[in-house]
Amino acid sequence: MIRVNYEEVLHIHDELIRRFGGSFGLRSESSLRAAVDQPYLSFEGKDLYPSIIDKAACLGFGIIQSHAFVDGNKRTGGMCAMMLLSINGISFSPDDQEWRDVLLLVASNKMNRDEFNKWLHAAVE
Template identity: 40%
Template structure:
């Protein structure tokens, strides 16, 4: 919530949780298992699920795309994975997820293609 508050303060908008269960779902989804097997075993898959969850679940009153992108890219960076996007690319991704044009598999593929080697 601290990151979310900082993003809203820096970029504008209304601070608040719209749906706490959707927030919990966005946070916990990357760590789901089925029959003891991780559903999102790689760092890229976890990051994509985080970003997709925050944006598509829309748990906050405002700033869902911003926090979703920030959490996704920060998770990757913390895990030593550097991905570079132009401002236009990142905006297209966020809007694409929010509109339903980009799904989780699409986002994972985009991240895999953009890894800096």
């Protein structure tokens, strides 16, 4: 499995801000690091997020919910989830409007981590 690391998330964020506008800046390095590390955690030798899709959902959700960036948290979380799927050979081409709507639900606390995970599994499979 290929991971998305902290530096890559920063790069993705900066590229999205350059391309689509918004403010650069990081509010909380520790919150972002926790969000980026979360998908790869294990307990007693078992991954907490066993599949790539589980990890992608955790990564996207964590980045969005952490509000670690000044701007672009939804875009960055969504793009990082898509990137994690892609670099691990999983095709994911959501409808743009539906994807934006789902990311907004996550950001507004109207979709929890489990619901986002289920949605992503259904959208990929």
